[in-house]
Amino acid sequence: VVRGLCSLGGPAPTKFVVSPRNAAKAAALAAEFPDLVRIAASNQEVVDVSECVMIAVLPKQAEDVLGDLKFREGQLVLSLIATLRLARVRELVAPATDCAVGVPLPAVARCKGATLLMPPLPFAEAIFNSLGTCVAVEDEAHFKRLQSTTALMGDFYKRQLTAQQWLESHGVGASQAAAYVG
Numbered sequence: 001v002v003r004g005l006c007s008l009g010g011p012a013p014t015k016f017v018v019s020p021r022n023a024a025k026a027a028a029l030a031a032e033f034p035d036l037v038r039i040a041a042s043n044q045e046v047v048d049v050s051e052c053v054m055i056a057v058l059p060k061q062a063e064d065v066l067g068d069l070k071f072r073e074g075q076l077v078l079s080l081i082a083t084l085r086l087a088r089v090r091e092l093v094a095p096a097t098d099c100a101v102g103v104p105l106p107a108v109a110r111c112k113g114a115t116l117l118m119p120p121l122p123f124a125e126a127i128f129n130s131l132g133t134c135v136a137v138e139d140e141a142h143f144k145r146l147q148s149t150t151a152l153m154g155d156f157y158k159r160q161l162t163a164q165q166w167l168e169s170h171g172v173g174a175s176q177a178a179a180y181v182g
Contacts, residue, residue: 001054001080003109004131006033017050019043021057021065044069052076052123053093059083066092076123078102082147086118086140100124103147106157108132116150118143 016037018026030037040046057065062084075096079089082103090099100121107113108131115128120136128134160181167177
């Protein structure tokens with residue numbers, strides 16, 4: 001998500017403060033976008049300096065990581081932890097109340113992906129629409145049904161790769177095969 005947002009360009013791109021938790025990923029983003037990405041000293045620093053906080057940790061880490069952080073009223077929170085229910089996110093980030101859960105697909109890094117969002121909050125829709133297509137729903141049952149289809153992505157990407165490799169093995173250039181297959 002950060003890579004996609006940093007790639008948008010424009011006259012005044014947003015700056016990002018990223019967590020030091022995954023040092024390798026944070027360092028790669030800071031190296032790729034040195035004017036836009038800064039690595040914080042702690043997770044709390046990320047929360048303290050950010051108007052909008054995106055939470056992207058493994059589901060099993062969510063309670064521990066969020067339980068130690070102090071959010072503030074009026075802060076925008078966007079959880080990318082697909083298995084953490086919105087009600088629980090709200091409990092963990094109180095007193096912040098503007099919270100949403102997003103499930104971005106990998107292609108958002110190239111600003112060509114879809115993201116499932118609940119509920120449809122303007123700040124979150126703006127973020128995900130800039131990265132491709134935002135599919136926003138109000139109903140948690142619809143969210144879960146739509147989310148279940150993401151299990152198809154592994155098979156889908158494997159089929160794309162197989163088709164691309166087949167084209168290349170039959171003389172089609174790698175860039176042409178990739179562009180055509182997706």
